[in-house]
Amino acid sequence: AQSVSQHNHHVILSEAASLELGCNYSYGGTVNLFWYVQYPGQHLQLLLKYFSGDPLVKGIKGFEAEFIKSKFSFNLRKPSVQWSDTAEYFCAVRTSGNTGKLIFGQGTTLQVKP
């Protein structure tokens, strides 16, 4: 069965600091990987996705993520955070095999102090 683990539950940063949120998954087959963001009181929106090819993917708002297959990891990064990045971030895994099941990690709350 697939599962997703996010290492940090709550991260507090000052503006302009660099961000890295960890995500590890467990699944033996081919996966598609996603990072979603949820701003306070809103629904989840896609930040970026990895299907195949270049393991370094770039998303919206300056976010990027790197897929390291050997480590089953898909960490999210941003060189310089802004106050507006305050939100909850979810890593998600979808199996591209038989079922298309999409599951999420527990989420990481990011608080950026101005």
Added chain:
Amino acid sequence: DAGVIQSPRHEVTEMGQEVTLRCKPISGHDYLFWYRQTMMRGLELLIYFNNNVPIDDSGMPEDRFSAKMPNASFSTLKIQPSEPRDSAVYFCASSLERSTEAFFGQGTRLTVV
């Protein structure tokens, strides 16, 4: 496209009452997911459908929960009877094909008192 549409946005009900949450997926999408979000448990997958057929309902917490998808443009999640611990935000999401990203609705905030 209007995106995934959920109704109602907010629901307050008394313990023991039946609650029905509704979802209209994006036209043409063949996967539909129901999730529950709470502070304690995060975002849990309850059930998902492919071409209107339930594929995996292992996340449905109890027999009090049921979900249907009578056609490609409508799904319901029903709780009967509701309990205070069912209070959460329920999200519906849809996707095109099994490997693409899912698009989320605005969610229904359910409060059971």
